[in-house]
Amino acid sequence: MxxxxxxxxxxxxxxxxxxxxxxxxxxxxxxxxxxxxxxxxxxxxxxxxxxxxxxxxxxxxxxxxxxxxxxxxxxxxxxxxxxxxxxxxxxxxxxxxxxxxxxxxxxxxxxxxxxxxxxxxxxxxxxxxxxxxxxxxxxxxxxxxxxxxxxxxxxxxxxxxxxxxxxxxxxxxxxxxxxxxxxxxxxxxxxxxxxxxxxxxxHAADPSGPSRRRALLSPTVLVVVIVYVAMGTVFGAMDVVVVGFAQEAGRAAMAGVALAAFAFGSLVAGLVYGLARLPGSLAARFLGCAVLFGIAVQLVLVVGSLAVLVPVAFVAGLSIAPALVSGTSLVEARVPRSALTEALSWTTTGLTLGVTAGSALAGAAVDAWGAESAFAVPALAAGVAGVLALVGAPLLLRARSVDHPAEPLPAASGAG
CATH class of the missing domain: 1.20.1250.20 (MFS general substrate transporter like domains)
Known part of the structure; x- marks a missing residue:
């Protein structure tokens, strides 16, 4: 092929x-x-x-x-x-x-x-x-x-x-x-x-549908955003810990290589996930991907050298994009069009809050324990993300999707 x-x-x-x-x-x-x-x-x-x-x-x-x-x-x-x-x-x-x-x-x-x-x-x-x-x-x-x-x-x-x-x-x-x-x-x-x-x-709000406030405070949006906060904590912590680890090893430039490997793993997985036609509901896919993310990031606990860090970062990164894509897809399917942009923005907010918290926690951990021990911060945050997804599973599996038929765009020449 x-x-x-x-x-x-x-x-x-x-x-x-x-x-x-x-x-x-x-x-x-x-x-x-x-x-x-x-x-x-x-x-x-x-x-x-x-x-x-x-x-x-x-x-x-x-x-x-x-x-x-x-x-x-x-x-x-x-x-x-x-x-x-x-x-x-x-x-x-x-x-x-x-x-x-x-x-x-x-x-x-x-x-x-x-x-x-x-x-x-x-x-x-x-x-x-x-x-x-x-x-x-x-x-x-x-x-x-x-x-x-x-x-x-x-x-x-x-x-x-x-x-x-x-x-x-x-x-x-x-x-x-x-x-x-x-x-x-x-x-x-x-x-x-x-x-x-x-x-x-x-899109005007549908009088017969859920209110805008109810849609945005739905169990689906809340669970996904909370899980994303934990995932963002992993990303913020990895940035700090990897830089500290490379500096302690006397090879600061390798931090960029390791972080690029983390991102490249996600990039590869994102391309594959976009082509896959997976069985199960959107909620089941998100739960599976979130749990996989929580497990995969635990690999950072075995890092003891830069030679190990780079391949571990790549493998752990493979779990990122599927979790993010499945969560975004789930939110998109569960909110009305009249609240879609706001709902998607809340997912970004969750990640951003997590990154900010992760950077602060990891910085304190590096100062207190050293960079190698501080890998416990992203590992713990990833585990929390998986657990939070499982705790929210009953809420996600009970909720229903909103019917969103695609609306063809005008066949205009040029996008302006």
Whole structure:
């Protein structure tokens, strides 16, 4: 069987009019996600020499994004993607640039924190917008493939973004990486907002269906978001522990190789999962993938050298994308269209909160126990994710999906 035949389901995604444009622009607009966070650390540390202050500001940015992003998504479901995104990106540019200026000119620290929080609060959640467009255009099988493809795009973003921002900050100046990420986000955001032909229509709430609040607080959304918090804790902890482990071994550059292996394992698994037609319900697939994730990450407990870390990271990474894709697919199937963007945004919020917590917990563990022992943090968090999924299983298996027929996009030439 040729590679062309194997990957035909992915190629068929781009037969949807305008899909290639909104997916590629969505990739560009998501690139700043890792660049802004790391760029903030490099900017502040470069200007002040304080990594503690830099980490606190990066955390403030991430936390404000987590809290406010679903509110933007709710407005998007009510008003449409393009109009809301233009306002959001304009504010993002204003506050993001003001934060950089405040740091560079040495403004008061309280102003730095205020502007960092405002920058995070206005950061667009492009991933949720892209997935909402796929969900609007495809049926169930096609959505699984599209969501798997987007999970791969997310991994590529986190493989490309950190080295790029580090290179710019190192070779040019500390602010360069942060400002490049901000510029890419603004350009990508406005470009994405201009792709009107593929924008999902506004769906009024169905009077006979569940209320919007009830849909978003449904057992499915709550269980998936809580499991995602635990998964995000694994990701944040792995970043810190792997860097610490490589530094203790005297080979700091190997941290990038190990983290790339972790992401590459997820990328490979995401491609395969998108092609597979697995038996069972969406809820059963999510439960199975979450438990598999909880088991697979326990492999990090056997790491005793960098030679072992890289293959272990790859194997553990194979469990990431299936868990994320199955969770996203389950949420998409269980909420009405009038609340879809907000529901998808809450899944991102769960991951972001977990990453923030994982970074803090792992940093304290590395300082207290050493990096090798600190691998217990991601292992424990992964185990918790699997247990939480099993605890929520009765709720997930009892709930019903919402019927979402695909709505063909206009056959327009060009996606704008």
């Amino acid at each position: 040729s590679a062309r035949t194997v990957f035909r389901p992915y190629a068929s995604l781009f037969a949807v009019p305008g899909a290639l444009a909104f997916s590629l622009v969505g990739w560009l607009a998501r690139l700043p996600i890792p660049m802004i966070g790391l760029g903030t650390v490099l900017l502040v540390a470069g200007e002040t020499g304080s990594y503690g202050l830099a980490g606190a500001l990066s955390g403030a940015l991430a936390l404000s994004f987590s809290v406010v992003s679903p509110q933007w998504a709710r407005l998007t479901d009510r008003r449409g993607q393009s109009s809301v995104l233009r306002v959001q990106v304009s504010a993002y540019l204003l506050f993001g640039a003001a934060f950089a200026v405040a740091v560079i000119v040495g403004g008061p620290h309280w102003l730095w924190f205020a502007l960092a929080a405002l920058t995070g609060a206005t950061s667009p959640n492009i991933g949720a917008l892209v997935r909402a467009r796929w969900a609007n255009a495809l049926d169930g099988a096609g959505r699984q493939t599209a969501f798997a493809y987007e999970a791969v795009v997310d991994e590529v973003v986190f493989v490309v973004g950190p080295p790029l921002v580090t290179l710019l900050a190192t070779l040019i100046s500390p602010p360069a990486g942060y400002l490049a990420g901000l510029a890419i986000g603004v350009i990508g955001g406005f470009w994405f907002a201009g792709l009107r032909a593929t924008e999902p229509p506004i």
